[in-house]
Amino acid sequence: MKTIRSAMIASALAMAVAMPARAETKIEVLHHWVSESEVAALNTIRTALAAKGYGWQDSAVGGMSGGNMQQALRSRLAAGNPPGAMQFLGWEGIDWSNEGVMRDLNDLDKANNWEATIAPQVLPFVKNGDNLIAVPINMHRQNWVWANKAAFDKAGIQQPKTWAELIADGEKLRAAGIIPLAMGDEPWQIQVIFDALVSDVGGPDFYKRAMIDLDDDALSSDTMKQVFDTLRQVRGLVDDGFNGRDWAVATGMVINGEAAMQVMGDWAKGEFLAKGLKPGKDFMCFATPSETPSFQFIIDSFGMFKVKDAEVTKAQDALAEVVMDPKVQHDFNIIKGSIPARTDLSVDDFDDCAKLGFQERAEAIQNGAMLGAATHGFAAQPQFSAVFGDVAAQFFVNDMSSEDAVKMLVDGINNAR
Numbered sequence: 001m002k003t004i005r006s007a008m009i010a011s012a013l014a015m016a017v018a019m020p021a022r023a024e025t026k027i028e029v030l031h032h033w034v035s036e037s038e039v040a041a042l043n044t045i046r047t048a049l050a051a052k053g054y055g056w057q058d059s060a061v062g063g064m065s066g067g068n069m070q071q072a073l074r075s076r077l078a079a080g081n082p083p084g085a086m087q088f089l090g091w092e093g094i095d096w097s098n099e100g101v102m103r104d105l106n107d108l109d110k111a112n113n114w115e116a117t118i119a120p121q122v123l124p125f126v127k128n129g130d131n132l133i134a135v136p137i138n139m140h141r142q143n144w145v146w147a148n149k150a151a152f153d154k155a156g157i158q159q160p161k162t163w164a165e166l167i168a169d170g171e172k173l174r175a176a177g178i179i180p181l182a183m184g185d186e187p188w189q190i191q192v193i194f195d196a197l198v199s200d201v202g203g204p205d206f207y208k209r210a211m212i213d214l215d216d217d218a219l220s221s222d223t224m225k226q227v228f229d230t231l232r233q234v235r236g237l238v239d240d241g242f243n244g245r246d247w248a249v250a251t252g253m254v255i256n257g258e259a260a261m262q263v264m265g266d267w268a269k270g271e272f273l274a275k276g277l278k279p280g281k282d283f284m285c286f287a288t289p290s291e292t293p294s295f296q297f298i299i300d301s302f303g304m305f306k307v308k309d310a311e312v313t314k315a316q317d318a319l320a321e322v323v324m325d326p327k328v329q330h331d332f333n334i335i336k337g338s339i340p341a342r343t344d345l346s347v348d349d350f351d352d353c354a355k356l357g358f359q360e361r362a363e364a365i366q367n368g369a370m371l372g373a374a375t376h377g378f379a380a381q382p383q384f385s386a387v388f389g390d391v392a393a394q395f396f397v398n399d400m401s402s403e404d405a406v407k408m409l410v411d412g413i414n415n416a417r
Contacts, residue, residue, distance in 0.1 A: 024053070024054070024055045025053075025054055025055065025311040025312065025314070025315050026054065026055035026056065026057040026315070027049075027054060027055070027056065027057060027084035027085055027312055027315035027316060027318075027319055028057040028059055028083040028084045028085075029056060029057065029058065029059060029083065029084065029085045029086065029087070029302070029319070030059045030061065030069060030072065030073060030076075030083040030085070030086040030087065031059070031060055031061075031069065031086065031087035032060065032061055032062050032068070032069040032087065033060065033062075033087070034060050034062035035248040035267075035270075035271065036248075036270075036271065036274050037267070037270025037271050037273065037274045037335060037336065037337065038267065038270065038336065040270075040274065040335050041270065041332050041333075041335040041336035042332075044328055044331040044332045044335065045137070045319075045322055045323065045328060045332060048322040048325060048327075048328050049315075049318060049319055049322050052318040052321075052322065053318075054314075054315040054318050054319070057084075059072075059083060067188075069086075069087070070092065073086060073096075077101060082101060082305035082306070082307065083305060084304065084305065084307060084312050084315060084316055084319075085302050085303065085304050085305070085316060085319055086302065086303055086305070087300055087301070087302060088125075088134055088300070088301045088302070088303050089298065089299075089300065089376045089377050089378075090125065090298070090372075090376055090377020090378050090382065090385075091125065091377050091381060091382060092377065092382075093125065093126065093128075093133055093134040093301060093303045094124075094125065094128050094133070095382075096303065096305075097128040097131070097133040097303070098128065101305055101306060102133050102303050102304065102305055102306065103133075103304050103305070103306050103313075103316070104131035104132060104133055105131075105132045105133065105134075105135065105304065105320055106130075106131055106132055108132075108317060108320055108321065109132040112321070112324065114132065114135065114324050115127075115132065117324075117342040117343055117344045118136060118341065118342070118343070119139070119341075119343050121297065121365075121370055121372070122136055122139070122297075122299055122341065125299060125301065125378065126299075126301050133303055134301035134302060134303035135301055135302055135303075135320050135323045135324050136299045136300065136301040136323075136341035137299075137300050137301065137302065137323050137328075137329060137332060137333075137341055138299060138300050138329070138332065138333050138336060138338035138339065138340065138341050139297055139298075139299050139338055139339050139340070139341050139361075140265045140266050140267060140297065140298045140299070140300075140337075140338045141265060141266050141287075141295055141296060141297060141338075141357050141360075141361070142192055142195065142196075142264075142265040142296040142297070142298055142373040142375065142376070143192075143195065143196040143199070143200075143263075143265075143287055143288045143294065143295075143296040143373075144263070144264065144265060144266050144268070144269075144285055144286070144287060144288070144353075144357075145166075145261055145262070145263055145284075145285070145286050145287070145288055145289075146251065146254055146261065146262045146263075146264060146268050146269065146272070146283060146284070146285060147159075147254070147260055147261045147283060147284040147285075147286075148254050148255070148257050148259070148260055148261075148282075148283060148284075149280075149281065149282060149283055149284050150257055150282075151173065151176070151178045151254075151257050151259075151260040152260065152284065154176045154178065155169070155172040155173045155175070155176040155178060155260070156172060157169045157172055157173070159284060159286050160289050161289050162289050162290075162291075163197070163200060163201070163230055163233075163234075163288075163289055163290075165289065166261075166289060167230075167233045167234065167236070167237065169260075170236065170237040173260045178257070178258070178259065178260050179237075179238075179239045179253065179258060179259040179260065180237035180238075180259070180260055180261060181234065181237035181238050181259065181260070181261050181262065181263070182238075182239075182242075182245075182250035182251070182253040182254050182258070182259035182261070182262045183238055183242055183245070183247075183250050183262065183263070183264075184242055184243075184244065184245030184246060184247060184249070184250055185242050185243050185244065185245070185393070185396075185397055186246075186247075186393075187389045187390060187392070187393035188375055188376075188389060189247055189250075189264075190389070190392050190393045190396045191374070191375040191385075191388060191389040191392050191393070192263055192264060192265070192373075192375050193231065193234055193263050193392075194227070194231060194375075194388065194389075194392040195207075195211070195296055195373055195374050195375050195388075196263060196288040196296065197227045197230050197231055197234075197288075198210055198211060198224075198227055199290065199292075199294040199296065199369075199371060200288050200289060200290035200294075201223065201226055201227050201230055201290075202218075202223045202224075202226075202227065203290075203291075203292045204292055204294045204367075204368060204369040204371060205368075206218060206223055207294065207371055208371070210224065211371075211374045211379040211380060211388070212372070212379045212380055214380055214384060214413055214417075216410065216414075219406070219409055219410050219413060220406055220407075220410050224406050224409070225402040225403060225405075225406050226402075228395060228402035228405045228406065229402050231392065231395060231396060232395070232402070235396055237261075239259075247264060247268070248268075248271060250262050250264070251264065251268045251271040251272070252271065254283070255271065255272060255275055255277065255283075263288060265298065265373075266285075266337045266338055266353065266354075266357060267336060267337050267338065268337065269285065269337035269351075269353055269354075270335060270336050270337035271337075273335070273337065273351065274335075278351075279351050279352045279353045280352055285352075285353035285356065286356075287360065292367075292369065293360065293363075293364070293369065294364055294369040294370075294371050295357075295360055295361045295363075295364035295365075295369060295370050295371065296371050296372070296373040297361075297370065297371070297372060297373060297378065298372075298373045298375075298376040298378050299341055299378075300338075301341075302319065302320070302323050304316040304319070304320065324342070326340075326342065326344075326345055329341065329342050329345060330345060333350070333354075334349075334350060334351075334354075337353075337354075338354075339354055339357055339358055339361070374388055375389065383416045384413055384416055386416075387409065387412035387413050387416055388409070390412065391405055391408050391409045391412060392405075394408070
């Protein structure tokens with residue numbers, strides 16, 4: 001009997017050795033982070049997810065500031081094959097929640113008290129009614145200027161206090177052999193500057209009336225014409241090779257001193273930090289110039305789609321917990337260039353640009369100048385944001401008068417209503 005039992009045990013052990021280990025459950029995540037710093041930041045989430053015993057199946061679709069990713073998602077959903085999770089901007093998560101394809105995270109929210117740590121301005125983009133449908137990993141400021149300090153020193157210029165001063169500095173930079181402003185011709189890159197000008201020229205209240213309330217008087221005003229007049233002057237700062245240029249390539253031009261400035265969200269800062277450059281020493285960071293500064297915010301969040309596999313659902317829970325983990329938010333945002341979405345975390349060990357943004361966010365909240373960035377869908381609904389972007393882009397690349405641009409803008413918004 002003992003011999004038979006021994007043989008059975010030996011056989012079982014042999015089978016255990018021969019059988020492969022249980023396959024690691026992976027969650028497929030659709031996102032548009034493809035630049036060097038973005039991938040490095042994303043790895044902090046992957047590593048933390050792996051520590052929970054789950055794998056990350058990467059589905060990165062870059063380009064068009066997430067537009068290509070949204071197109072890929074539509075195809076996936078039409079085929080009945082949703083990813084496990086997805087990165088959202090603006091109203092995207094709410095819109096897909098309304099389609100009934102996303103699960104809520106209410107149980108996790110209740111267990112961890114997440115909602116209490118999320119800024120009130122952010123909640124409309126991660127909650128649909130009473131349901132938490134996405135978890136935010138960060139907060140970016142869109143209306144930054146990134147400048148090469150050596151280029152400024154060579155041209156003998158200081159941080160501009162107004163757009164008129166910034167534009168006038170262009171002549172000094174060109175005389176020093178430096179491109180004043182680096183950018184590409186993608187509509188969203190142009191709209192980043194347009195968003196800043198609407199607030200900087202008209203003030204935060206004008207921005208709210210025009211970009212959020214879609215007020216006809218604001219849209220057709222002389223102030224809006226002045227915004228386009230200034231945008232035309234900004235076009236004069238850009239080199240002729242901007243066609244087809246990616247935002248990260250433009251950042252690289254500032255990094256290497258080919259160009260002096262870029263108007264871009266603080267994801268650009270991650271590119272500077274990835275090269276080992278230091279704010280204040282190698283590069284400068286300051287808000288787009290205005291008498292009444294604003295903080296134009298965007299957030300990246302992750303939402304979970306309804307899936308049939310119970311193990312993938314568990315992986316979704318793990319990913320949500322990782323995204324909201326204080327250490328992950330700290331580590332991710334130090335690399336990404338943003339600040340944590342959670343409001344209960346410190347930025348004392350972040351770089352000086354992050355500290356400045358953190359301080360100016362608090363001031364903007366107090367002054368009513370905390371504004372959702374229209375470019376990335378945090379102002380009016382996407383169909384209206386698309387009109388702003390389209391008109392600004394056509395104006396920027398064509399010979400159009402400010403009067404014609406304003407008329408096109410008013411007509412476009414009214415047609416989209």
